[in-house]
Amino acid sequence: MSGPLDRFTIPCFEGFSSTDERKERKSDIEVSEEEKKTRIGIFKKKASKASSKLRRSLSRKRRPSKGRSIDRTPSLTFEDIHDVEELRYVSEFRQSLISDDLLPPNLDDYHMMFRFLYARRFDLGKAKLMWANMIQWRKDFGTDTILEDFEFPELDQVLKYYPQGYHGVDKEGRPVYIERLGRVDPCKLLQVTTLERYLRYHVKEFEKTVTIKFPACCIAAKRHVDSSTTILDVQGVGLKNFTKSARDLITQLQKIDNDNYPETLHRMFIINAGPGFKLLWGTVKSFLDPKTVSKIDVLGNKYQNKLLEVIDASQLPDFLGGTCTCVDQGGCMKSDKGPWKDPEILKVE
Structure with missing residues (x-):
């Protein structure tokens, strides 16, 4: 299974390939295992960088009744709208995680924090405990490097x-x-x-x-x-x-x-x-x-x-x-x- 089991039995990236790679792509058979690992690593870094541009910034000015922003990268524009109450919860949750050193840069994502809050019905204490357990699990399981490490x-x-x-x-x-x-x-x-x-x-x-x-x-x-x-x-x-x-x-x-x-x-x-x-x-x-x-x-x-x-x-x-x-x-x-x-x-x- 590779999809969500919360399905039974997670935003966006900048360029993946260099100019030369785009001109001449190798097939999966031709690409060596080391090249595959390198490409995945580049892709993850690009995704993380663009995610910070595309997720809803917590520090932006917002309208009285709704938070609305138009997020832009040079090749992409889209709206991301949030309810003010939702914004308040996520902002409070984020500050609480930062204060306890529970927010590594690669997980500093508005939508991810919102999902944890939603999963615990916006109980900040329960959501924080769930988040802390997730952080520990990622360390124990080696999740942050599993794309490169596990064959x-x-x-x-x-x-x-x-x-x-x-x-x-x-x-x-x-x-x-x-x-x-x-x-x-x-x-x-x-x-x-x-x-x-x-x-x-x-x-x-x-x-x-x-x-x-x-x-x-x-x-x-x-x-x-x-x-x-x-x-x-x-x-x-x-x-x-x-x-x-x-x-x-x-x-x-x-x-x-x-x-x-x-x-x-x-x-x-x-x-x-x-x-x-x-x-x-x-x-x-x-x-x-x-x-x-x-x-x-x-x-x-x-x-x-x-x-x-x-x-x-x-x-x-x-x-x-x-x-x-x-x-x-x-x-x-x-x-x-x-x-x-x-x-x-x-x-x-």
Whole structure:
């Protein structure tokens, strides 16, 4: 899983490539591992720099009833509007974090602080404790360097036994994350990787979403984007799939996501939910936060129109009722299609 488990089972960047790199891009096969690491590092720094320009500045003058600003980079303009009460809460929260040395520069982000406040219903004490725990977890887990430090050579095999990935954006510019749970083979999955390594892969993918995918979506949509739309295809899933190892995986992933990446799920569609899954859903719901459950639509096999209400057909794989096939990239589930792969987006400075 690489999307938010607060989804069940994070704004924008300047140029990524140098002029020479833009003239002659290497394929993933041709690019060495060291080059890949260097590019990711550059990308993270650029994303962080532009994020500070694109997030809502806490020090700007605001209107009496609403806070409104037009954030600008040389190639991007968009509005970011906040309620005055929201601004007050975030400002107070930010000052409290600074006073206790809990706000490293890479996490000094208006929207991230707001998500933690929202997750704790604007209780500043509870939000601060949640934030402090997140900071400690990042240190213990090595999250700040995981994009460079952690290699996952078994990815192709993992995806074979657990089909998942991002593909396109919804009509409001959010990345769309897809899992085909009905095709998961947990026994074979744990033969090609371990639970610990899978958890690290999950965190690495979440960090990639926060530092690469969301920023690219910001630029493409000209609005702030820090949440995803998720589709879970559960065809054939029933109680037999809900083994102890599956429960353990779901529990650990949910804890990581809810504790450290709160409120990054916009909406979830569970499709092809048959009688077996509906029995299972009654049990699964008890493991999930009620706020998460409220974002989930459980649909049967007539789900296409519902998906097409929020995702354009060109952004939706054909096997889900859309028109995209990504035939030149080995299929939609292997393509990682999205603004984060658009050379024009990567040129934005």
